[in-house]
Amino acid sequence: MATVDMRRLETGAGGGYDAMGLSKRVDDDLDDDGRPRRTGTAWTASAHIITTVLGSGVLSLAWGVAQLGWVAGPGVMTLFAAVIYYTSALLADCYRTGDPVSGPRNRTYMAAVRATLDESKVKLCGAIQFVNLFGIGIGITIAASVSMLAIKKAGCFHKEGHKGDCNSYSMSPYIAIYGIMEIFFSQIPGLDSMWWLSILATVMSFTYSTIGISLGVAQIVANGGIQGGLTGVAVGINAAGKSITVMEKVWRSLQAFGNMAFAYGFSIDTLKAAAPSEAKVMKKATAVSVAVTTVIYLLCGCVGYAAFGDGAPDNLLTGFGFYEPFWLLDVANAAVTVHLVGTYQVITQPIFAYVELRAAAAWPDSAFVGTREVRLWPTAVRVSVCPLRLTWRTAYVCVTTAVAMAMPFFGSVVGLIGAISFWPLTVYFPVSMYIAQRRVPRGSTRWMFLQALSAVCLLVSVVAAAGSVADVAAEFKAHNPFRRG
Numbered sequence: 001m002a003t004v005d006m007r008r009l010e011t012g013a014g015g016g017y018d019a020m021g022l023s024k025r026v027d028d029d030l031d032d033d034g035r036p037r038r039t040g041t042a043w044t045a046s047a048h049i050i051t052t053v054l055g056s057g058v059l060s061l062a063w064g065v066a067q068l069g070w071v072a073g074p075g076v077m078t079l080f081a082a083v084i085y086y087t088s089a090l091l092a093d094c095y096r097t098g099d100p101v102s103g104p105r106n107r108t109y110m111a112a113v114r115a116t117l118d119e120s121k122v123k124l125c126g127a128i129q130f131v132n133l134f135g136i137g138i139g140i141t142i143a144a145s146v147s148m149l150a151i152k153k154a155g156c157f158h159k160e161g162h163k164g165d166c167n168s169y170s171m172s173p174y175i176a177i178y179g180i181m182e183i184f185f186s187q188i189p190g191l192d193s194m195w196w197l198s199i200l201a202t203v204m205s206f207t208y209s210t211i212g213i214s215l216g217v218a219q220i221v222a223n224g225g226i227q228g229g230l231t232g233v234a235v236g237i238n239a240a241g242k243s244i245t246v247m248e249k250v251w252r253s254l255q256a257f258g259n260m261a262f263a264y265g266f267s268i269d270t271l272k273a274a275a276p277s278e279a280k281v282m283k284k285a286t287a288v289s290v291a292v293t294t295v296i297y298l299l300c301g302c303v304g305y306a307a308f309g310d311g312a313p314d315n316l317l318t319g320f321g322f323y324e325p326f327w328l329l330d331v332a333n334a335a336v337t338v339h340l341v342g343t344y345q346v347i348t349q350p351i352f353a354y355v356e357l358r359a360a361a362a363w364p365d366s367a368f369v370g371t372r373e374v375r376l377w378p379t380a381v382r383v384s385v386c387p388l389r390l391t392w393r394t395a396y397v398c399v400t401t402a403v404a405m406a407m408p409f410f411g412s413v414v415g416l417i418g419a420i421s422f423w424p425l426t427v428y429f430p431v432s433m434y435i436a437q438r439r440v441p442r443g444s445t446r447w448m449f450l451q452a453l454s455a456v457c458l459l460v461s462v463v464a465a466a467g468s469v470a471d472v473a474a475e476f477k478a479h480n481p482f483r484r485g
Helices: 006-011 041-053 056-092 109-116 119-160 172-185 199-222 248-263 266-276 281-312 325-360 386-404 408-436 445-478
Strands: 372-375 382-385
Touching: 056 199, 056 248, 056 281, 109 119, 109 382, 109 408, 119 325, 119 386, 119 408, 172 281, 172 325, 172 386, 199 281, 199 325, 248 266, 248 408, 248 445, 325 386, 382 386
Parallel strands: none
Antiparallel strands: 372 382
């Protein structure tokens, strides 16, 4: 923020100061909203988006392609990429409210919704966002725990052989360990203290994605050719030796849509990521990031399917299509775990901040809400403690941990989260904001196209959610979360 310089008030107008006494040098460092001047480019914005998007969802894409086959699998992924680029471009046009050049900036997704749509839709969007973040937190907990357990299994298979009894371990202890780690990290006050997470996430995500693709290529070479078929997993006794009914084929194909939607869910980050630039540059950043992530997704999905065919696992690194080199699998799964420890905090910190800010506004004088210093007995070290933060964040992590422990199904949970969040956050709100922002006439060709796009994507979300719910129900019946390992 520009500051009034008292010397100017005493000595009159002078070089370096305007008529209001504001330092021009300082003003030159500020944008029109009073914040430090944004210096990002399309390349830095696209790098941020790629870092945000590229996560553990990539590991389920081989399974998704296996359900749909060589024609529909890559085709559906490409269609998701096209839809998400288009709706993200619509969202970029909502970066400023009113005038596209000088209108007020919307720094976040919610700010754009609040500035463009009515209060009921603002509340609906907020509720959907919180449900989505809660669900992603559960999915992340499951994914990280699966990777930790896979490290244990890899050591067992290396020692006992590929036919060793290494699949009887319970995942519950690993979910509990992950939950304890997140309780500790959740006490970090806010994201300002986590600048290093983007760097760490980039390194870890590219590490395990590269290892997964490389192992898949090696498996294709070892097989002497490409596995899989044009229509995906076959009904009856398939190539993997498993019996698949017609309804199972249908449900799994629908769930595959949800898995792919989960992997692509990033339009919610478009405004925040590209805020240094204006709409034209944001669209370029979105195009670059969608292109890069789509190439990586197609590589992971198609290489995994080519390597394992109908037997492609729902998690490329933990389904034990690969057994060796076990140490490389351990490196990949350790990278997944480290990445997801940080990702959980990025996902949950907005929920923490929202509740704590509301509590502070409602009870500003409460000792429970405020921060106090306590001495760590028997030392002289003093630390700041907020009772609300300590109890609320711990309770939240415990809830996500308990839900993950009750249904630790990576593929189906990921598909359900992707299906539920895809239409409202990626399509409906960007389309609605664009129509309101640009005053698109009702009944016009563009209006009808946007509404048709939204309706088709709603149908995709509904059927994908149905497939994922069916799979969750089937796995839940066969799962005992309290089995002793």
